[in-house]
Amino acid sequence: MSLNEIWEATSASPYAPLISKDNQFFVGFSLLFSAFILTGLFGLNRSFLSIASFGVPASLAFGFGAVFMICAAGVYV
Amino acid sequence: MRPFAAIAAFSGLFSSCLLVCAESTKDFTPPQAFKNVNLVRNTNLEKGYAREIINVVVENVDSEPRSSYYLAVPTELFDKVGGLEVRDKKAPEKDRFAVDSVLVESSSNSQYFVIDFPEPLAPKAQITLGISYYILNALSPRPATIEQSEKQFLSYSFSAYTPSAYPTVTQKTKLKLPSMNVPDYTVTSGLKSGEDPERLGTTYTYGPYDTSKVAPGTNYPVTVRYEFTKPVITASLLERDLEVSHWGGNLATEERYWLRNNGSALKNHFSRVEWTVSNYQQMPSVSIRELRVPLKPGAVDPYFIDDIGNVSTSRYRPGKLPARDASLELRPRYPVFGGWNYSFRIGWNDQLSSFLRKVSGGASDSYVLKVPFIEGPKVPEGIQYEHVVVRVILPEGARNVRYEVVDKATSNGLPNTDNIKASVTPHKTFMDTLGRTALTLTVENLSDEARDAQILVSYEYSLWDSMRKPVTITAGLLTVFVAAWAIGNVDVAIKKR
Numbered sequence: 365m366s367l368n369e370i371w372e373a374t375s376a377s378p379y380a381p382l383i384s385k386d387n388q389f390f391v392g393f394s395l396l397f398s399a400f401i402l403t404g405l406f407g408l409n410r411s412f413l414s415i416a417s418f419g420v421p422a423s424l425a426f427g428f429g430a431v432f433m434i435c436a437a438g439v440y441v
Numbered sequence: 442m443r444p445f446a447a448i449a450a451f452s453g454l455f456s457s458c459l460l461v462c463a464e465s466t467k468d469f470t471p472p473q474a475f476k477n478v479n480l481v482r483n484t485n486l487e488k489g490y491a492r493e494i495i496n497v498v499v500e501n502v503d504s505e506p507r508s509s510y511y512l513a514v515p516t517e518l519f520d521k522v523g524g525l526e527v528r529d530k531k532a533p534e535k536d537r538f539a540v541d542s543v544l545v546e547s548s549s550n551s552q553y554f555v556i557d558f559p560e561p562l563a564p565k566a567q568i569t570l571g572i573s574y575y576i577l578n579a580l581s582p583r584p585a586t587i588e589q590s591e592k593q594f595l596s597y598s599f600s601a602y603t604p605s606a607y608p609t610v611t612q613k614t615k616l617k618l619p620s621m622n623v624p625d626y627t628v629t630s631g632l633k634s635g636e637d638p639e640r641l642g643t644t645y646t647y648g649p650y651d652t653s654k655v656a657p658g659t660n661y662p663v664t665v666r667y668e669f670t671k672p673v674i675t676a677s678l679l680e681r682d683l684e685v686s687h688w689g690g691n692l693a694t695e696e697r698y699w700l701r702n703n704g705s706a707l708k709n710h711f712s713r714v715e716w717t718v719s720n721y722q723q724m725p726s727v728s729i730r731e732l733r734v735p736l737k738p739g740a741v742d743p744y745f746i747d748d749i750g751n752v753s754t755s756r757y758r759p760g761k762l763p764a765r766d767a768s769l770e771l772r773p774r775y776p777v778f779g780g781w782n783y784s785f786r787i788g789w790n791d792q793l794s795s796f797l798r799k800v801s802g803g804a805s806d807s808y809v810l811k812v813p814f815i816e817g818p819k820v821p822e823g824i825q826y827e828h829v830v831v832r833v834i835l836p837e838g839a840r841n842v843r844y845e846v847v848d849k850a851t852s853n854g855l856p857n858t859d860n861i862k863a864s865v866t867p868h869k870t871f872m873d874t875l876g877r878t879a880l881t882l883t884v885e886n887l888s889d890e891a892r893d894a895q896i897l898v899s900y901e902y903s904l905w906d907s908m909r910k911p912v913t914i915t916a917g918l919l920t921v922f923v924a925a926w927a928i929g930n931v932d933v934a935i936k937k938r
Contacts, residue, residue: 367845367897370800371809379797379808381690388689399918406922410929419922427915431688434872438742440689440790441872441910 389436395429398422469545470606471511471553474503477609478567486597486665487619488823489673489703490888491579495572495603496530499562506561511543511606512554512572513658519552521577523825523886524854527556530569535559537848540857551604551658575854575888577825580673582705582779583666589712589778590719593705593727594624595669601629601647601661608657613648622668629661671822672729672777673703679826683812684834685793687907692796695788696817702729704779716776728776729783732818736760736767740789743769747785771818800899807901810835814846814855814894815887826887832879833898834868838906839878846882847895854890872910 383391402422406414434441478498485492501507514522519542527538536559543553562568583596603612621643629637629647638645647663677699684693704727719726736743738760745755752774760767769787777783800807814831818824835842842865846855855861862883867876880898 367809367843367899368847370899371798371811371897374798374800374809377799377801378794379687379690379799380794381687383690385690385792403922406925410926412926415919415922415926419919419926423915423919423922424911426918427911427913430914431872431911435686435689435691438790439871440684440686440691440693 383432385435388432392429392432392434392436395425396433399426399429469543469549469553472503472507473607474501474507475510475562475607476500476502477605477607477612480603480605480609480612482603482612482614483617484597484599484614485617486580486595486667487617488821488888489580489669489671489675490823490825491576491597492888492890493572493574493576496569497572498567498569499607500567501562501564504564506563508558508561510556510558510570512540512556513551513604513606514554515600515604516550516552518576518579521579521886522554522574523577524856524888524890525554525572525574526855526857527573528571530571533571537857539859541859550660551606553606575825575886575890577827577886577888578675578703580669580703582673582703585705586708587705587727587779588708589715590724590726592622592668592670593779594666595673595704596625596664596666598662598664600659601627601632601663602650602652602655602659604660605657608653609655610651610653611649612652613646613650616645616647616665618643618645618665618667619671620668623665624668625664625666627663627665629663632661669704669822670725670727671704672727673779674729674818674820674822674824675701675703676824676826677701677828679815679817679829681815681829681831682834683832685797685810685836687793687836687902688910690793692791692793692812693788694791694816695786697784697786698817699782699784700729700777701782702727702777702779706780707778711778720776726776728778728781729773730776732771732773732820734769734771734787734816734818736769736789736816737791737795738762738765738767739792739795740767740769741791743787743789745769745771745785745787747774747783749774752785806903807899810898810900811847811895812898813892814882814896815889815891817889817892819889819892824889826889827885829884829887831882831884831896832868833882833896834870835878835880835898835900836902836907837873837875837877837909839900839902841899841901842878842880843899844880844882845897847897853894854888855894856884856886860884872913874909874913 399422402418406418478500480497483494525540527540529535539557541555543555545552580595580597583594632650638647680697682695739762743757745752754772756770758768773783796812797808797810800809864881866879868879869876
């Protein structure tokens with residue numbers, strides 16, 4: 365099957381990103397802000413339990429938030 | 442050490458010479474298995490390069506079926522030929538024929554391309570070939586230097602007898618010129634009865650000639666010199682990057698041009714006053730004054746920069762989805778006159794959804810991407826590209842990359858797939874750990890006719906591959922938290938335990 369035939373056959377499934385371009389800034393900012401708050405909460409009590417309850421969510425929020433914020437800034441990674 | 446190095450270098454030189462000599466064929470003459478019954482050559486000189494379409498009825502005069510037809514090209518033009526395409530004129534819907542080049546001793550007058558028919562041609566059978574190609578840098582400005590607002594003339598030389606490896610029974614050449622102002626053209630004598638060439642508007646017809654008794658390869662030089670008060674735009678290099686971002690839902694395009702105007706050089710210094718006056722009056726000019734780049738309807742965030750920085754003399758007219766094209770109008774920092782260069786880069790973003798589709802089924806997530814091969818300025822005088830590098834940068838972790846260049850039933854100015862060199866290499870840029878997968882396609886001798894051609898790229902890209910970037914950043918911050926906790930637990934107090 366040639367690639368052109370595959371292209372024609374898949375006309376019903378155009379690629380849709382997880383977060384559309386218009387919402388990247390909002391989602392990225394919200395995640396980064398929550399990462400900031402959670403980091404602050406971790407800073408108040410640096411226990412092992414805090415890593416699980418604040419550190420892990422903060423890291424995840426920062427990881428995804430950074431990707432969306434970089435995209436929103438125009439560097440499409 | 443030196444004598445050894447010299448001997449090694451000499452032996453290297455000798456062995457490489459042997460290699461070349463082994464590949465090339467001395468005094469090569471193609472087997473005389475065919476005869477050109479009728480040949481019509483259409484040469485179009487309306488653009489900054491010569492475009493030739495040869496329609497030829499070929500007959501097998503051998504006693505056995507034959508499938509290799511040799512196309513002769515004068516040695517001095519051989520490296521300038523681009524976009525060579527051969528089709529069966531009577532079945533244009535079929536695929537183009539495979540074409541290879543033959544290496545012949547450089548002192549020979551002709552070089553050859555071998556056209557392989559899909560099925561051998563039976564003895565006495567005929568086939569009509571449609572051969573199309575363009576010749577880059579074949580037009581020379583005469584005079585070579587002119588005043589700033591003077592008219593420019595180009596000259597084109599060719600042979601009245603079409604170069605051929607086989608005897609030709611009848612042939613003619615139709616020249617299509619861009620203007621009525623043709624101060625010089627060769628009038629042939631003794632080739633046919635009556636006036637030669639015959640003129641009709643801007644079309645000059647040399648022939649028809651009865652050349653059944655003329656030996657193949659006979660040269661009858663003809664030169665035409667015609668007005669062409671437009672720039673002869675040549676890109677010595679075009680680098681084009683297409684960057685796919687799944688996270689951003691974006692297709693980023695950047696094109697880097699190294700342009701040159703191959704027209705007549707200026708006789709005197711550039712006069713700013715004369716330029717301003719002629720520009721104000723919108724007089725035709727031999728300089729590159731403005732380039733219009735049509736972009737796809739959804740294109741956004743265009744930029745136009747050169748070595749100095751942003752070039753503010755550009756205008757962007759956004760398009761409208763689904764059908765109205767956007768237009769990026771560029772004015773170079775200075776008018777590019779004959780012999781002058783200008784290099785710049787332009788770029789823009791598109792929604793990825795118009796170019797990428799997800800292939801359902803299969804074990805891994807598979808995607809197919811369809812993007813234009815080249816875009817670039819669309820100008821009536823055309824652009825010739827000497828060297829083009831198209832790079833499709835796929836997301837990090839994309840695997841099993843396959844590509845295809847979409848061929849149309851009519852000539853789209855692209856060479857055979859064999860002449861497009863492809864390689865898949867990693868490309869490292871922002872926030873990459875392994876490097877993105879980049880498919881690089883390299884083509885020599887291209888023209889802006891290839892604007893309509895498309896590349897299709899398919900690749901596999903799983904969910905884990907897409908998670909690589911956020912997970913890397915997450916792991917980074919988590920390491921900081923764990924370090925803060927671990928270091929905070931270290932007891933550094935000065936006291937008795």
